Amino acid sequence: MKWITREHPKIDRIACPWLIRRFIDKEAEIIYVPAEQVLSKAAALNAIPFDVPDVEYSHHKDLCTFDYFISKHQLKDPALLKMAPIIRGADTDRHDLSAQAAGLWAISAGLAYNFKNDEELLEKGMLIYDALYSWASHLYGEKHIQTPAEHLLMEIYNKFLKHKVPGWAKELKEIIQDQLDTNLSVSLGDVSKELDINPAYLSREFSKYFDNLSFGDYIRKKRIDKAIELLQTSYSLTEIAYLTGFSDQSHFTRIFKKHTGKNPSDYRKELKKGKKDTNR
Structure with a gap:
């Protein structure tokens, strides 16, 4: 059976092929192609697509594709159930889900950096997941930490570092700001592709790190913030409206008033009045 997914795998797109070959289809052929070609190639090759939007084998709510494979094929192996939150945490930047998630992400990212060929990367990745499965099967209860100092470091990590903002959120803020500064359009699909993150996951997690706003609302807020700065200049x-990415002045006025309660002209007058009062 043929299975097809996006190129440049790191977590889910290595873990799922491992799961397929070890527990579902030992002779499975795994095919990696550019993201935009997955569905067309799947139809042409009679392959099953996975870990892409709008297909059965993909992320569902808070679960990653690996989770769905386990559920779909009713895999009850206790070791797989122990591995699932580790893989989910690494794949979705939710390192709080498992103590091992950050380590799996680090190893996977390093492996992807060292091996640019996807087939070779999968071959090496199979060894990683074989090892993880052995650990989950036979070594799950063992601890490496021995000294009180090491225990203290782990307590500090769990208390102060465990819930830090994920790297993708920091990178996304920079991407959004760059796009707004250059008056380029910003879409969820484009940034998810640039970050190599599942769009559904990004949409779901976005508000946690961006002022409790959806992706669209956050972009509009940033555009309004920029517009307020520009209202203090001589721009018409x-x-x-053009510099902040709105389609026309009427659209800009409508959104601006919705956010501030005033139309741009009145807001500009108040800004000028405030400056005069300050200078007296």
């Missing part, structure tokens, strides 16, 4: 309202 039409120019400001």
